[in-house]
Amino acid sequence: MRCPWNGDIMRKTYLATLLAACFLSACGGGSSSTPETPPAVVQPTQPTEPAKPRFARQISFGDSLSDVGTYAVGTVKTLGGGKFTINGGATAEIWVEQLARQLSLAAPCAAQTGLGGDAQMGFSVPVTDHAGCFGYAQGGARVTNDVGPTHKSTGSPLGALTVPVAKQVSRHLERSGGKFQADDLLLVMAGGNDLLYELQLLRAEAEAAGAAAGQRAFDNSLARALATGAPDPDALVADILAAMASQRAIAGSSNEQVIGTGVGIAIFGTGNLDLLDIAVVASMVQQALAEGEGAGKAAVPVYIQGKVPTLVGAMVKAGTELAALVKNQMLANGAPYVLVNNLPDVAGTPSGRAMDAAVQPLVKAMAEAFNEQLRIDLASEPRVLLVDAYALTQEAAANPAAFGLTNVTETACDLSVEKNRLQSSLACNASNLKPGDVSRYAYADGEHPTPFFHNVLTNRVLEEMKKKGWQ
Missing domain, CATH: 3.40.50.1110 (SGNH hydrolase)
Incomplete structure (x- = not known):
């Protein structure tokens, strides 16, 4: 004859044991005679140098x-x-x-x-x-x-x-x-x-600027010298400069012709017959040339700087x-x-x-x-x-x-x-x-x-x- 009480006890004990085993297995708990395998160690990736280009x-x-x-x-x-x-x-x-x-x-x-x-x-x-x-x-x-x-x-x-x-x-x-x-x-x-x-371009422009400055200084120096002793020197200087500029504008005019024009205006304006002496005028021209050369040289760096x-x-x-x-x-x-x-x-x-x-x-x-x-x-x-x-x-x-x-x-x-x-x-x-x-x-x-x-x-x-x- 089966004893129902004892069977119930055995059945309940078995189920409890089975559930506990399943729970521990699912959760990773419990103990085992076989040790767990440790996770693999990931080695850091070594940086690689970029490939050097191959030129064709x-x-x-x-x-x-x-x-x-x-x-x-x-x-x-x-x-x-x-x-x-x-x-x-x-x-x-x-x-x-x-x-x-x-x-x-x-x-x-x-x-x-x-x-x-x-x-x-x-x-x-x-x-x-x-x-x-x-x-x-x-x-x-x-x-x-x-x-x-x-x-x-x-x-x-x-x-x-x-x-x-x-x-x-x-x-x-x-x-x-x-x-x-x-x-x-x-x-x-x-x-x-x-x-x-x-x-x-700069060299050409600077040379032109220097030449123009030198020409102006030459003309002004000569005109002032020629107008010495005139009743109104400033007015005569203006007349001499205008006459020289007009002569220079004529194609083919020489420096001698330009200077001669200025001398003629000066003699008329001053009555100074000493200006007929070539040596007297030559001295004035030499002084004017020196002033013109100095002014021309000074104008070049000024132009360049600008x-x-x-x-x-x-x-x-x-x-x-x-x-x-x-x-x-x-x-x-x-x-x-x-x-x-x-x-x-x-x-x-x-x-x-x-x-x-x-x-x-x-x-x-x-x-x-x-x-x-x-x-x-x-x-x-x-x-x-x-x-x-x-x-x-x-x-x-x-x-x-x-x-x-x-x-x-x-x-x-x-x-x-x-x-x-x-x-x-x-x-x-x-x-x-x-x-x-x-x-x-x-x-x-x-x-x-x-x-x-x-x-x-x-x-x-x-x-x-x-x-x-x-x-």
């Missing part, structure tokens, strides 16, 4: 500092020239060529060659575009303006093409379907000709334009790597050192304004590497030996017309170098580096590329 093409835009042979045609080629440095031999490379070799890229070649100058002198050579060549930089090129130094419209017999950087970039985009490739390295260096062109805001503003504009080309025509069209060299210290070149003391501070201010605008406009662009060529040239000038340079103030090339028909590094080679060892001079001519100094720039560029992770 080098494309250069700019001016003579990057020109690999636009004008190596006609008489220029016959003279053994073609690049703005010491030409000839395997060592006659400029920085874009040296950089391409260091990066194991194809040697750069000029995208366009030709000259538009005097045909009788051999400077008229048809313009030819070269497929597969990406050296667009041209001697004399400005940032956006078509007319640079030695362009035919300036009266230069050379007739340099001076295609501006803006059109150089447009030409490449037209040839490449409007886009840059993912493995292109773009090189940009310009602005120097904008500065030099403005200086050419033009400082205009010329600095022109270089700010050029810097803005170049930065806009980098951003809107290069980066916006897929350029992955754009290396921009700023403007070197133009005032520190042989030509800059030879400038008038009133001009040198202006040249520095112009270059620094251009560079500062470039820096501001390109600072936030991660695909742009801005190399400070200005600082490099200043460092080299201050301590030449640190860069292996032996001379930073003189030109390696003999620029006399007897030795160098173009009086430029464009036609400089071993046949017209100065005597002695000039292999470590900084400058070939007044503005352009020797191959050795180009190599100094190349090394600085490579250093900055490495810091940027591009090497």
Whole structure:
């Protein structure tokens, strides 16, 4: 016979035990003879360096500092020239060529060659575009303006093409379907000709201002001397000046005729017959010439100082334009790597050192304004590497030996017309170098580096590329 009481007890005990086991299992409680497996330890991820770019093409835009042979045609080629440095031999490379070799890229070649100058002198050579060549930089090129130094419209017999950087970039985009490739390295260096062109205009304007001031001082001095003893000297001075001005306005009038006119008015107004004595008038003229020369010299720096805001503003504009080309025509069209060299210290070149003391501070201010605008406009662009060529040239000038340079103030090339028909590094080679060892001079001519100094720039560029992770 079954005992119901005992069965109920056993059933309740079993259920309680089962429920407790299920509860402990679900909650992870209880104990077990098998230890739990500890969670796996997650090792921190080691940061990996970004892969260095592998460049397939080098494309250069700019001016003579990057020109690999636009004008190596006609008489220029016959003279053994073609690049703005010491030409000839395997060592006659400029920085874009040296950089391409260091990066194991194809040697750069000029995208366009030709000259538009005097045909009788051999400077008229048809313009030819070269497929597969990406050296667009041209001697004399400005940032956006078509007319640079030695362009035919300036009266230069050379007739340099001076295609501006803006059109150089447009030409490449037209040839490449409007886009840059993912493995292109773009090189940009310009602005120097904008500065030099403005200086050419300034020089002409300052000379004209000085000449005008000198002429006024001469006329006034002579008129005052001639009017001595007149009843109304001021009125006679005015009459003499008017008569001299009228005579000078007549085409073909000589200085003697102008002076003679003034003397005639003075004799009539004063009755002073001593003015008929040539020696008496000559003494007055000599004094007037001295005063005129002094006034002319004094007027030049005053004129230059007044033009400082205009010329600095022109270089700010050029810097803005170049930065806009980098951003809107290069980066916006897929350029992955754009290396921009700023403007070197133009005032520190042989030509800059030879400038008038009133001009040198202006040249520095112009270059620094251009560079500062470039820096501001390109600072936030991660695909742009801005190399400070200005600082490099200043460092080299201050301590030449640190860069292996032996001379930073003189030109390696003999620029006399007897030795160098173009009086430029464009036609400089071993046949017209100065005597002695000039292999470590900084400058070939007044503005352009020797191959050795180009190599100094190349090394600085490579250093900055490495810091940027591009090497």
